[in-house]
Amino acid sequence: MIIGQIFKGVKRMIEFKMLAAEDRQDLATWRENLICRLAVQSREAQDQIIKSIKEIDRILKLGE
Numbered sequence: 001m002i003i004g005q006i007f008k009g010v011k012r013m014i015e016f017k018m019l020a021a022e023d024r025q026d027l028a029t030w031r032e033n034l035i036c037r038l039a040v041q042s043r044e045a046q047d048q049i050i051k052s053i054k055e056i057d058r059i060l061k062l063g064e
Contacts, residue, residue: 001020
């Protein structure tokens, strides 16, 4: 449950960061960090990370 709250907060931060186009690089860096952490997390956390990665991908595509 706490993990879900954390990722909801990350999602809000990501949406806020997309207000400025120069922050796309930061989002890509966050995405890469999430991918790196994916292997060492519990199954529940992995599911949340995958959702976050997909959301970052969606936001980055909207910014193109």
